[in-house]
Amino acid sequence: MIEKMNFLSITGPKADIDRVVNTYLCKYEIHLENALSELTTVESLTPFLEVNPYRDALNSINTIYEELKSPPAASNRSTGIEKALSTVKEIRGQSEQLQQEQTELEEKCSSLEESLRIIRPFRNIDYDISSILHLKYIHFHFGRIEKQYYEKFKKYIYDNLNTIFLKCDEDDQYVWGVYFVPKHEAHKIDAAYSSMHFEKIFVPDNYTGTAQQAFSSVSKQYEDALKHLEAQKQKRQRFLSDRAGDIVSARDTLHQFSRNFDVRKAAACTGNHENFYILCGWMTESDTRAFQADIASDERIFCLVDGEDTTSPEHDPNHQPPTKLKNPKLFKPFEMYVKMYGLPAYGEMDPTWFVAITYSFIFGAMFGDAGQGLLLFIGGFLLYRLKHIDLAGIISCAGVFSTFFGLMFGSIFGFEDVIPALWLRPVDSMTTIPFIGKLNTVFIVAIGFGMGIILLCMVFNIINSLKMHDVEKTWFDTNAVAGLVFYGSAVLCIGLFVSGHAVPGGAVLAIMFGVPLLLIFFKEPLTNLVEKKAEVMPKEKGMFIVQGVFELFEVILSYFSNTLSFVRIGAFAVSHAAMMEVVLMLAGAENGSPNWIVIILGNLFVCAMEGLIVGIQVLRLEYYEMFSRFYKGSGRKFEPFCSRNK
Structure with a gap:
């Protein structure tokens, strides 16, 4: 069913809006509308413009909250806004300091890693690397050359040049090394090396000792830096873990106050000096009565309830109330199918109960098997209770009717001779129709x-x-x-x-x-x-x-x-029995000693595959053969700014 709605116009002193929202409106579900759009006949309305003072703090604490590995559950006890703001300031300051230290260590590790990458291929040079880097009369270059060019260079060119190439390392593709030339011949010999695709590598002047000593020293520094970085990460994570309760509490408080402050986006101001606010929205009848009783003794708030017929043709269609569904727990999962098609418009019939009954009934008729139906019921029920998945609840209800029709058809896990059919067996039952002949019943x-x-x-x-x-x-x-x-x-x-x-x-x-x-x-x-x-x-x-x-x-x-189109109901009832006959045939049930592994696997396969196909076919019948005849689904969702489910 659809809950009946009332349209409320709430007004009071502009400076009192926060108290009203925090004291009253947070206790009830109200779907706010834009007051400027709704109250078009009221003159001199202006938007309520104020900058949200909690937005920055909320964004900061949200960023910190996302770093928590296992955030604790929110406490029902709310901290004050001043304490929440001071907590955010304190935690943000310490977190930023720890983050800065971590960033510096990450940069250091990155720099050392780059130094290792540069010096690693040249670590076999048994000479002081700093001395090489400070040679005055000898020109040199560190670098690498592809093996194919290195062999050509060594065979045809090297002996004709006034140069020394010191090979340091190699792999499947490259040879690393350093070459030396007299400065007055550097230009010519550099060109020769370049023609052999020699790639120069810049070696910075920050190494001491031999290349091997420099490599070992940098490796030690890199390992120490990694340890310090990991320790810093753990330190920051411990800090966040120790303050997790304060983070969650401050986040919830700021979220509430920020959301409540944003009510201003839907409000309007009126009066010569914009002294009053106006809020408009929809409430259920029960919430409206409770809200009016709550504010009865409050002289600073005035509420007008619109009791006009919102379904009349003369009523403004843009003023159409939102839709809030309220169904028994048994039918609740089937709201998913209704919402997939479209919410009912306010005043339209809610088809949830109709879908719940017809979908389960037709599914059971098409998938009539007492054993498999019982599995669907138990599995769907457990999954719905544990995970609250709507589809699991639908499967559970459908499983009840599958079990019922399985008993009516005398079918249990595909066996047709174990229990008697309370009604008929789909494959065998025939009926004679005048002028047509025999048809499956x-x-x-x-x-x-x-x-x-x-x-x-x-x-x-x-x-x-x-x-x-x-x-x-x-x-x-x-x-x-x-x-x-x-x-x-x-x-x-x-x-x-x-x-x-x-x-x-x-x-x-x-x-x-x-x-x-x-x-x-x-x-x-x-x-x-x-x-x-x-x-x-x-x-x-x-x-x-x-x-x-x-x-x-x-x-x-x-x-x-x-x-x-409804013939498919009977067709699937017959095909289910036929498919299970194939499974029993493959298992050798006709010989009296069936292979139970084949029967179990066959039942699971048929249950999964046919259950999926039947579920889709029944949904097609619901949408195309039923909904299309009476249901529009043009409603809009009831979205309270403060929900009791949050």
């Missing part, structure tokens, strides 16, 4: 069930349309009274025909079928006539007739196709 029952569901959905559409004062949808549409009479008459005639009774005469059939079709054909002119519009018939009468004929043909065809 479950197919006939499925079509009959579908006819009943379609008629019920038409009744729902008429009820919804009456609430919305929609003449066409109530009387002349495909799913209105005209469509109900036509389709109901067709169902009655088919029922009489199948049961062997005489079908009504031609005159009765003409009235039952002809008149409703004419009403559907002329639905637009008839609607204009009832609503007393100036132009009853459209100007292009020829086009109107051609379009009406094609639409009427489509209507009749859709009735037929929508009815046959």
Whole structure:
């Protein structure tokens, strides 16, 4: 069901808004609307503009909170805002200091790692690296050269140049080394090395001793820096862990005050000097009564409750109340399917109960197996209780009906000879239809069930349309009274025909079928006539007739196709039994000594695969064959700025 809403206008002194929000509105769920947009008839309204003083502190504490590995649960005891702000300032200061120290260590590690990367290939040079870097009359370059070019250089060029190349290291691709040349020949020899794709590597002047000593020294410094960095990280994490309770408490307090302060975004100011605020929003009737009783003795707050009919056609559509669903716990999981299609508009029928009953019933009929149904029920129930997953609750309810139909069909884990069928066995049961012959009984029952569901959905559409004062949808549409009479008459005639009774005469059939079709054909002119519009018939009468004929043909065809769509209920009931027969055949059950591993695995496979397919097919029936007839789903969600569930 949809909870009934009241529209509230709350006003008081501008300086008192924080007290009102923190004292009263936080105790109730109110869906706030923009007061400037809602109160268009009130003159001299201005927006309530103030900068949120808690936003920066909240952003800071949120950043720190995200670093907590396992934040504790929020305490019901709220700290004061001043204490929360001082806590944030203190924790932010210490955290930033620890973070700065950590950043400096990270930069040091990065610098040492780069030094190691540079000196590592040259660590075999048994000479003071600093002396090499300070040579005055000898030109040198550290670097690397690809092996293929190194071999060519060594074979064809090296002996002809006045240079010394000291090989230091190599791998599969490169040779590292340093070459020396006299300064007066540096330009020419550098060009020769460059032609061999020698890549120069800059070695900074911060190494002491031999290359090996420099490498060992830097390695030791790097290891020490890594240890210090890890210790610093642990120190900062311990600090955050020790203050986790204060962080969570301050965060919750700041979140509450920041959210409450942001109420100003929806408020408006009025008065000569903007002395008063106005807040507008929707509350449920129960919350409205409690709120009015709460503020009865408070002289600084005034509340006006709008009691007008918000579903009337004269009412502003932009003032349409939000939708808040309230269903029993058994039906609650099925709200997921309703929300997937669209929330019901305020005043429209909430189809949650209808979905819960029909979805579970049809699923059970299509997946009738007492054993597998019981597994679905137990598994879905446990998962729903532990994880609160709506889909698990739906599976659990569907499992109950699967178990029921399994008993009706005499099927348990695919075995058809263990328990007797309380009703029939889908594969074997046949019914003779006059002039048609034998048909599977479950197919006939499925079509009959579908006819009943379609008629019920038409009744729902008429009820919804009456609430919305929609003449066409109530009387002349495909799913209105005209469509109900036509389709109901067709169902009655088919029922009489199948049961062997005489079908009504031609005159009765003409009235039952002809008149409703004419009403559907002329639905637009008839609607204009009832609503007393100036132009009853459209100007292009020829086009109107051609379009009406094609639409009427489509209507009749859709009735037929929508009815046959329910055959899938019987088809899946038969296919389930057939699939389990295959499993039992593979397990060798016919020989009297079945392979129980194959039976268990086969049951699990069929339960998973067919359960998924049946679930999707039932949802398709819900959306396309049922919802499309009576349900719009054009509502908007009730979103309180302060929820009791938070």
